[in-house]
Amino acid sequence: MGFNKKTIEDIEVRGKRVLVRCDFNVPLKDGVITDENRLNGALPTIKYLIDNGAKVILCSHIGKDASKTLEPVSKRLSEMLNKEVVFARDEEVVGANARAAVEKMNDGDVVLLENTRCRKEETKNVEEFSKELASLADIFVNDAFGTAHRAHCSTVGVTDYVDTAVCGYLIQKELKFLGDAVNNPVRPFVAILGGAKVSDKIAVINNLLDKVDTLIIGGGMAYTFLKAQGYEIGTSLVEEDRLDYALEMIQKAKDKGVKFLLPVDHRVATEFKDVEPVVTEDQNIPAGHMGLDIGPKTEELYADAIKDAKTVVWNGPMGVFEFENFNKGTIAVAKAMADADATTVIGGGDSAAAVNILGFGDKMTHISTGGGASLEFLEGKELPGIVALNNK
Ligand code: ADP
Numbered sequence: 001m002g003f004n005k006k007t008i009e010d011i012e013v014r015g016k017r018v019l020v021r022c023d024f025n026v027p028l029k030d031g032v033i034t035d036e037n038r039l040n041g042a043l044p045t046i047k048y049l050i051d052n053g054a055k056v057i058l059c060s061h062i063g064k065d066a067s068k069t070l071e072p073v074s075k076r077l078s079e080m081l082n083k084e085v086v087f088a089r090d091e092e093v094v095g096a097n098a099r100a101a102v103e104k105m106n107d108g109d110v111v112l113l114e115n116t117r118c119r120k121e122e123t124k125n126v127e128e129f130s131k132e133l134a135s136l137a138d139i140f141v142n143d144a145f146g147t148a149h150r151a152h153c154s155t156v157g158v159t160d161y162v163d164t165a166v167c168g169y170l171i172q173k174e175l176k177f178l179g180d181a182v183n184n185p186v187r188p189f190v191a192i193l194g195g196a197k198v199s200d201k202i203a204v205i206n207n208l209l210d211k212v213d214t215l216i217i218g219g220g221m222a223y224t225f226l227k228a229q230g231y232e233i234g235t236s237l238v239e240e241d242r243l244d245y246a247l248e249m250i251q252k253a254k255d256k257g258v259k260f261l262l263p264v265d266h267r268v269a270t271e272f273k274d275v276e277p278v279v280t281e282d283q284n285i286p287a288g289h290m291g292l293d294i295g296p297k298t299e300e301l302y303a304d305a306i307k308d309a310k311t312v313v314w315n316g317p318m319g320v321f322e323f324e325n326f327n328k329g330t331i332a333v334a335k336a337m338a339d340a341d342a343t344t345v346i347g348g349g350d351s352a353a354a355v356n357i358l359g360f361g362d363k364m365t366h367i368s369t370g371g372g373a374s375l376e377f378l379e380g381k382e383l384p385g386i387v388a389l390n391n392k
């Protein structure tokens with residue numbers, strides 16, 4: 001899937017009303033934004049449009065429904081851009097207030113619309129709201145990678161009612177790093193998959209097995225693979241209905257000549273708590289114990305497999321990294337990636353959080369801003385919010 005979408009640099013924006021779908025779905029605590037990654041990610045496109053004399057109309061959702069407002073985002077963005085971002089407070093998102101705010105704009109001005117989920121049509125991709133959004137603008141720019149896997153009014157529907165729909169710098173960057181890593185990797189290509197459940201990652205495992213030289217499995221999903229092969233897993237997470245699938249994937253790896261690595265030891269506990277871990281001797285987990293992290297021998301095995309890689313894609317923590325006693329495997333993998341002379345790409349919401357919390361954020365080539373979107377990308381799916389944009 002080569003990248004063939006028009007970008008903001010391919011079109012004339014001066015004097016035009018440009019509606020930009022951003023991903024401002026940031027976490028808020030007492031009205032304060034606690035993680036600004038997504039705001040930072042949106043700045044290059046917004047700055048380019050301001051500098052090139054567009055009338056910049058920003059929109060986004062925040063939260064799952066209508067209960068949150070984007071007002072704190074408008075304030076913080078004003079500071080970050082050093083320029084007023086007018087907040088178009090409007091329950092209808094595109095109501096009289098929003099229209100009036102857009103009416104008043106001069107070239108280079110910035111307006112932020114209210115949370116698109118204030119409109120119940122948004123997530124159902126209903127025509128009416130798509131048309132209203134489109135009516136504000138001459139050009140639509142999608143830069144919301146984190147929502148690109150959803151066909152909503154503000155990501156897909158709106159493109160039917162504007163002449164020009166292109167992508168911004170963030171989507172371009174995400175597609176470049178994720179796309180090159182997965183579809184055009186410099187080899188050896190190693191993928192590391194972890195996290196809680198096999199069922200969340202079925203399509204990712206299957207798709208990546210067609211592409212990688214080595215597949216490393218850790219986290220909660222490892223126990224289903226181990227049990228399928230007859231190892232004892234105690235009270236660890238397991239998906240009984242995925243045992244056959246696990247064996248199928250192990251066979252697929254063999255057939256394809258892909259090196260398939262599973263934990264050779266574990267850090268375990270008798271309960272799901274941040275307690276002093278017990279390290280197992282081998283793959284087997286004693287009765288009454290659950291695996292909460294990979295063990296030290298596995299850390300070494302995985303670090304060794306990552307060391308000579310030229311491309312590494314990682315999704316899913318190696319253990320319950322939220323517990324200090326069980327973050328060692330995740331740290332070891334992050335460190336091995338940081339030390340490797342490789343392009344390193346992180347996908348997945350919890351994985352991105354883990355890498356940042358553990359202090360490896362600036363050591364990776366690219367950390368995707370899209371949790372679900374990056375996973376669907378790793379599954380090999382086309383993202384509707386990107387498909388809908390104009391081809392070059
Ligand atoms: P991502 O959001 O990056 O795709 P996931 O949501 O699949 O990642 O997985 C992250 C979660 O998996 C974390 O909350 C972590 O605690 C959990 N996890 C990892 N290993 C285990 C384990 N051995 N047992 C239970 N939960 C685990």
Ligand code: MG
Binds near residue numbers: 348349350
């Ligand atoms: Mg997650």
